[in-house]
Amino acid sequence: MDVARIETLFRENFTRFGDLGASLSVWRDGREAISLAAGWRDRERTLPWSAGTPVLVWSATKGPASACVLHAMQERGLTPDTRVADVWPEFAAQGKGAITIGKALSHQSGVPALDRSADVFDHAEVARAIAEQAPLWELGTGHGYGPRLFGFLLDELVRRITGRTIGEYWRANFAEPLALDFWIGVPADIVETVAPIFPPKSAPPKDRFYTAFVTPGSLTLRAFGSPTGLKSVAEMNAPAGRRASLPGFGGIGTAASLAKFYAMLAAGGALDGRTFFTAETFAWMQRTIVQGDDRVLLTETAFSAGFMRDPILSDGKKLRAIFGPSPSAFGHPGAGGSHAFADPEHRIAFAYVMNQMEPGVLPGAKALRLVEAIFA
Numbered sequence: 451m452d453v454a455r456i457e458t459l460f461r462e463n464f465t466r467f468g469d470l471g472a473s474l475s476v477w478r479d480g481r482e483a484i485s486l487a488a489g490w491r492d493r494e495r496t497l498p499w500s501a502g503t504p505v506l507v508w509s510a511t512k513g514p515a516s517a518c519v520l521h522a523m524q525e526r527g528l529t530p531d532t533r534v535a536d537v538w539p540e541f542a543a544q545g546k547g548a549i550t551i552g553k554a555l556s557h558q559s560g561v562p563a564l565d566r567s568a569d570v571f572d573h574a575e576v577a578r579a580i581a582e583q584a585p586l587w588e589l590g591t592g593h594g595y596g597p598r599l600f601g602f603l604l605d606e607l608v609r610r611i612t613g614r615t616i617g618e619y620w621r622a623n624f625a626e627p628l629a630l631d632f633w634i635g636v637p638a639d640i641v642e643t644v645a646p647i648f649p650p651k652s653a654p655p656k657d658r659f660y661t662a663f664v665t666p667g668s669l670t671l672r673a674f675g676s677p678t679g680l681k682s683v684a685e686m687n688a689p690a691g692r693r694a695s696l697p698g699f700g701g702i703g704t705a706a707s708l709a710k711f712y713a714m715l716a717a718g719g720a721l722d723g724r725t726f727f728t729a730e731t732f733a734w735m736q737r738t739i740v741q742g743d744d745r746v747l748l749t750e751t752a753f754s755a756g757f758m759r760d761p762i763l764s765d766g767k768k769l770r771a772i773f774g775p776s777p778s779a780f781g782h783p784g785a786g787g788s789h790a791f792a793d794p795e796h797r798i799a800f801a802y803v804m805n806q807m808e809p810g811v812l813p814g815a816k817a818l819r820l821v822e823a824i825f826a
Contacts, residue, residue, distance in 0.1 A: 451476075451478070451483065451484075451824055452823065452826065453483075453484060455823050455826070456474075456476075456484060456486075456820060456823045456824065457486060459819050459820055459823055460472075460474055460486045460488070460820065461488070462819075463804075463816045464488065464489060467808070467814075467815060467816050468651065468806055468808070469489060469804055469806055469816060470489050470490055470493065470499075470648065470804070470805055470806035471488070471489035471490050471491050471499030471503065471505075471645055471804060471805045471806070472487070472488065472489055472499070472802065472803065472804035472805070472806075472816075473485075473486065473487040473499070473501055473503065473704060473705035473706070473801075473802070473803050473804075474486040474487075474705055474801070474802050474820060475501075475704075475705040475706040475708070475709035475710075475800075475801045476709065476798065476799070476800055476801075476824060477709050477710060477712070477713035477716065477798065477799040477800075478796075478797060478798050478799075479717075479797050480713055480717050480721055480722075480797070481713075482706065482709070482710070482713075485501055485706060486501075487499060487500050487501040487503070487705075491503060491645040491646070491805065492645075492646065493648065497645075499645065499805075501704065501705070501706060502631070502704060502706075503643075503645050503704065504631060504632075504633075504636070504640065504643060504644050504645065504702050504703050504704050505644060505645040505647060505702065505703075505704075505788075505803050505804070505805050506644070506647045506686055506687075506692075506700070506701070506702050507701050507702070507703065507708065507784045507788040507790070507803055508699050508701075508784030508785040508786060508788060509597060509698065509699050509782060509783065509784045509785055509811075510701065510708065510781075510782050510783060510784035510788045510789065510790050510801075510803075511601070511634060511696070511697055511698065511699060511700060511701025511782075511784070512600065512601065512604075512697070512698060512699075512756065512757075512758075512782045513711075513712070513756070513757055513781055513782040513790060513791075514620060514624065514632065514634070514701060514708075514711055515601060515604045515605075515616055515620070515634060515697035515698070515701070515756075516555060516604060516735075516755065516756020516757055516782075517624065517711075517715075517735075517756070518604070518608050518616050518619045518620050518623070518624070518697075519551075519555065519604050519607050519608055519611075519616075519756060520727070520731055520734060520735065520755060520756065521619075521623055521624075521726065521727065521731070522607070522608050522611040522612050522619065523551065523611065523731070524727065524728060524730075524731045525612075526611055526612075528551065528611070529551075529552075530550060530551055530552025530553075530555070530734055530739075530755055531550050531551075531552060532550060532551050533547065533548065533549065533550055533551070534546070534549050534550065534551055534554050534559075534607070535547050535549075537551075537607065537610040537611050538581070538606060538607065538610045540578070540581035540582075541580070541581050543581055543582055544582065544583060544584035544585065545584065545585065546559070546560075546561075546585060548589060549585075549589060551607065551755075552734070552739055552755055553589065553739075554603060554607075555604075555739075555753075555754075555755040555756040556593060556739035556740045556753040556754065556755060556756075557593045557594060557595050557596055557600065557740070557744075557753055558589065558590075558592075558593045558739075558740055559585065559589075559603070560585025560586045560587045560588070560589065560594070561580055561583050561585060561586065561596070561599065561603075562586070562594045562595060562596035562597075562599055562600070562669070562673040562676075562745075562746050563586065563596075563599065563669060563672035563673040563675075563676040564579050564580070564583055564599065564672075564676040564677065565583060565584070566579060567677070567678045568676070568677040568678065569677060569678060569679055570598070570677045570678060570679035570680050570694070570696070571679060571690070571694060573602065573605060573606075573615075573695065575677075576599070576602045576677045577602060577605075577606045579677070580599065580602060580603060580606070586669065586745075587745065592742060592743070592745055593740045593742065593744060593745065593751075593753065594669065594673065594744060594745030594746040594747075595673070595744050595746040595747045595751065596673060596698065596746070597673055597674050597698065597699065597746070597785075597811075598673070598674065598675075598676060598677065598696075598698050598699055599673070599676050599677065599698065600698045601696055601697035601698020601699060601700070602677070602697070602698065604616060604697045604698070604756070605695060605697050615635075615695055616634055616695065616697050617633070617634040617635040617695045617697075620632075620633075620634050621633070623726075624711065624726070625707075627722075627724060627726075628707075628710055628711065628714065628721065628722065630703065630707035630708075630710060630711060631703050631704045631706075631707045632701060632702070632703025632704070632707040632708055632711065633701065633702050633703060634695055634696070634697050634700065634701050635693055635694055635695040635696070635700070636692050636693055636702050637693075638693070640702075641689050641692050641693060644692055644702055645805045646687040646805060647683055647686060647687060647786070647805050647807065648683065648805055648806050648807060649683045649786075649807055650786065650807045650808055650809045651806075652808070652809055653809065654809035654810065655809065655810075657748075658748040658749070659747055659748045659749060659811070662748055669745055669746055670746050670747075670748065673746045680694075680696075683807070686700070699784075699785075703803075704803070705801040705802060705803045706801070708790045708801035708803065709790065709799045709800060709801035710799070711790075711799075712781060712790055712791060712792040712799035712800070712801065713792070713799035714726060715727075715732070715735065715780075715792035715794070715799070716792040716793055716794050716796075716797050716798055716799045717794075717797060718732055718794060719731070719732045734754065734755040735754050735755060735756070735757050735780055736754060736778055736780055736794070737754055737755075738752050738753070738754055738759050738762070739753060739754055739755060740752065740753055741753075741759075741761050741762070747811060749812075750769055754780055757780040757781060757782055758773075758780065758781065758782050758783070759773070759779075759780050760772060760773050760777075760779070762777065770812075771821075771822075772789070772791075772812060772813050772817075772818060772821070773791040773793065773821075774791070774793050774796075774798070774800075774821055774824070774825050775825050776793045776794075776795040776796060777795075778793065778794045778795045779791055779792065779793040779794070779795070780792060781800075783811070783812055783813045783817075785807065785810070785811050786804075786807025786808055786809075786810070787802070787804050787806075787807060787808045787810075787813060787814055787816050787817055788802060788803045788804065788817075789801070789802045789813040789817040789821075790802070796825070798824065800820075800821060800824065802816070802817045802820060804816070
């Protein structure tokens with residue numbers, strides 16, 4: 451691992467790619483090998499950024515949130531073949547009774563969007579809307595990423611299995627044992643320490659996804675608007691947005707903590723003398739359940755039970771390598787550039803967080819050049 455090269459690329463993210471404040475954390479064999487942090491928390495450049503600066507990571511939250519569901523399933527003896535309705539009976543409405551937890555965790559439920567409005571701050575209302583929603587496609591005919599609604603599905607599964615919110619479950623079973631500064635709904639005393647996030651300065655590329663994203667009535671636009679509320683970056687910077695439990699897109703924390711979580715996964719589910727996952731549960735994270743053209747993102751995607759994977763071509767090569775070269779790697783990016791994953795083959799974990807977003811749902815040059823350098 452060429453640390454000097456990685457440091458150079460990290461600095462170039464500020465001079466060439468417009469980063470404002472950012473942190474990189476790379477773990478190897480259960481120890482932090484690289485920790486870089488630079489820049490500013492604010493656009494006025496009066497508040498320095500440090501490795502301890504927490505920031506919103508958008509959909510990179512889905513990795514920790516999915517781990518909570520899998521851990522709760524493990525503790526109750528459930529498997530991906532368990533039907534969602536077995537733990538959440540109301541979910542069986544509108545012909546969804548056969549949908550398994552594995553299908554739901556791999557975005558195959560057909561419910562990435564709602565036909566009616568539901569307030570993002572009202573979990574009970576959103577859960578009822580999910581249960582009452584008819585699938586938007588027949589089970590087994592495809593998958594479609596749930597950018598926002600997926601997190602409410604995860605939260606409700608944890609509530610039904612354990613009786614606790616997913617934020618509570620995360621703190622008790624992962625954040626506190628591993629001493630992680632990462633929250634799904636930050637406590638009141640942390641709110642003001644969080645760096646604000648800023649929207650992209652440049653226009654997005656003109657491709658299938660962004661054309662659909664601005665097309666009224668498209669599934670893509672509907673998915674990114676379900677449930678309703680918190681549509682602007684400014685709203686996510688407000689105390690209400692930071693304190694809300696939003697497991698699909700509202701996690702807040704440091705690069706080091708996100709990378710340490712994935713370091714545990716890179717080590718097979720154990721770290722610091724404590725085992726969090728059995729080999730069977732760990733395999734659910736690594737095994738691709740679905741791959742194909744994503745009905746929401748409108749590009750080829752692949753998912754295991756809650757985690758994103760790199761799609762594999764017919765010749766065995768990767769279509770893209772946002773998680774590095776290893777076929778065993780898995781994780782989850784966040785809109786605008788945040789990115790985190792585990793590579794069990796090389797026992798490496800990676801996390802990159804920043805406050806100046808770039809266009810795109812999948813990672814861009816800022817994170818990907820660092821990933822490439824780590825494995826060069």
